[in-house]
Amino acid sequence: MTVGRHVQTLRNMRSVQEKGLGARIQGQIVDPEEKRRYVRRLFGGIAGRYDLTNDVMSGGLHRRWKQLALQIADIREGHVLLDLAAGTGDFALRAAREGRVERVIAGDLTLEMLRAGKTREHAEAVDWLACDALSLPFADRTVDRVVVGYGLRNFVDLPQGLSEIRRVLRPGGKLVALDFGRIEPKWLDGLYLRYLEISTSVAGWALHRNVESYRYIPESLRTYPAQRGVTELMQRLGFVHCGHLDLVYGAMAINFGEIPD
Numbered sequence: 001m002t003v004g005r006h007v008q009t010l011r012n013m014r015s016v017q018e019k020g021l022g023a024r025i026q027g028q029i030v031d032p033e034e035k036r037r038y039v040r041r042l043f044g045g046i047a048g049r050y051d052l053t054n055d056v057m058s059g060g061l062h063r064r065w066k067q068l069a070l071q072i073a074d075i076r077e078g079h080v081l082l083d084l085a086a087g088t089g090d091f092a093l094r095a096a097r098e099g100r101v102e103r104v105i106a107g108d109l110t111l112e113m114l115r116a117g118k119t120r121e122h123a124e125a126v127d128w129l130a131c132d133a134l135s136l137p138f139a140d141r142t143v144d145r146v147v148v149g150y151g152l153r154n155f156v157d158l159p160q161g162l163s164e165i166r167r168v169l170r171p172g173g174k175l176v177a178l179d180f181g182r183i184e185p186k187w188l189d190g191l192y193l194r195y196l197e198i199s200t201s202v203a204g205w206a207l208h209r210n211v212e213s214y215r216y217i218p219e220s221l222r223t224y225p226a227q228r229g230v231t232e233l234m235q236r237l238g239f240v241h242c243g244h245l246d247l248v249y250g251a252m253a254i255n256f257g258e259i260p261d
């Protein structure tokens, strides 16, 4: 691509932003049913290149953060593990490779993401399940660990999703969730959101020829209670030993909590 075309592309992206791309996305995710449809369409459209995009956007760091999240989950021999909002099953495949678990389930709303996951190495060691986190197809107290990567932010009803996770976890079970977070102080958080708006538009264009595909990240983050809010919500729902670990000054965070024995 010539320099002239790059400049034109950047101008186009700016003009879309000026027309309120963020406001347009917000308009589509404010209503729960519309947000569910939006999320499915969005991930259905990018499923084929999702793993590549994750590596590019995080510089490969998401792998380390996921490894850390799995360590916090403290998965043991004989456990049943649910990777919820699993997408292409990063957590599930990692856990299956380590081999101690009795059963690994990768559950997601978007069939295209699950299909992409099923083509990955060791996919046969995982049970791939189309499901909605807000109404899980498991009996009470049947799962030992639930891990969620970049999923909580997408739930149309976060308290309902967390209640469902609490319902299916056994006493002593744990939830560990990795997602984008919010930075403190507030002025720095404002700059961070602005940075995300620009970088996700550029990445969306470069990888999918669509500025909107990743602009959803900062927009969904605006209405997500983030690490501190999720900790409070989990405490309110009866999880114990709740907390969060900030990564990159809070731009990413791992939330965790347990079900009392």
Ligand SMILES: C[S@@+](CC[C@H](N)C(=O)[O-])C[C@H]1O[C@@H](n2cnc3c(N)ncnc32)[C@H](O)[C@@H]1O
Binding pocket: 039, 040, 043, 054, 084, 085, 086, 087, 088, 089, 090, 107, 108, 109, 110, 113, 131, 132, 133, 134, 148, 149, 150, 151, 154, 155, 156
């Ligand atoms: C950003 S991807 C995360 C994929 C993977 N966990 C990772 O860490 O890379 C978010 C996933 O959440 C799924 N999702 C959103 N809402 C969901 C829900 N209510 N139930 C199940 N999956 C959901 C989407 O379909 C999408 O695959």
